[in-house]
Amino acid sequence: MRRRTGLAIAGVAALAWGEWLNWRWSRGLVGHGGGASEAVVVLGYRNPQSTANLINRWRVRAGIRSIAADGEHGTCVIFSGGATSSGATEAQLMADYAKSVLEFDGTVLLEDQSATTWENITNVIPLLEDVDRIKITSQPAHALKARAYLRRQRPDLAERLVRADDYRPGEWMVVKPLLAVYGLWTLRGLKADERKVLL
Known part of the structure; x- marks a missing residue:
């Protein structure tokens, strides 16, 4: 009985830890920027088949839901990713999914x-x-890494970074501890000042 209780506590702690780290990463290196125009960059993931895989489909959905409620028609969604073994590019597969399945017409x-x-x-x-x-939309650790890279390459553009809607409590909950380990x-390679969190 004690062993089962201990395992249950450890499981709950692992889930909470995964949630907390992903929440924290989703808030790193972002501000509260203003202005009328926005771009949502959706980063691709390895995609050997001829349609968007599970991870890319989720990233597309997170990208579309990241569009500001009042900015749907002033927002540009940029799908980023090169060639896959199927011949199509990750960017094209994600765009096809957004248009044909999610009916995105922006x-x-x-x-x-x-x-x-x-x-x-x-x-x-x-x-x-x-x-x-x-x-920038991806799994939170990957998006943070991309924001850090933008900061290194173009600090002026990094000043315009704001939060995407790529973290939601409970989403991917069971695998978040694994995503947290992989994310760490x-x-x-990130520096301490590239892990800043604005609350």
């Missing part, structure tokens, strides 16, 4: 040359020059 741009997160940011920068608010590993 402005869409494709960045289809990137193979890494650093390249995602490098290649979307020309598309971000004229917007007031920038949202992928973020090990």
Whole structure:
């Protein structure tokens, strides 16, 4: 009985820890920017098949829901990701999913040359020059890494970063501890000031 209780407590603690870290990462390196125009950048994930995979479908949904309620027609959604083994690009597969399944009819741009997160940011920068608010959408740790990369490459544009709606309490709850462990590993190269959280 004690063992079961201990395991239950450990399980609850792991879930709470995963939630907390993902919540924290979703708030790193963002401000409260103003202005009328915004861009939502949706980062692609490895996609060997000819349709958007589970992770890319979720990222597209998170990107679409990140559009400000009053800015649907003034928002540009940028899908970023290069070629896959199926021949199509991650960007194109995500855009197809957004349009055909989610029936998104807003402005869409494709960045289809990137193979890494650093390249995602490098290649979307020309598309971000004229917007007031920038949202980067992915799993929270990955999005934080991308925001840090934007800060390194273009600090002036990083000043325009605001929160995307890519963290929701309870969403992906069972796997959030694993995402947290993986996130800690992928973020090990970030500096302390790149982990700032604005509450």
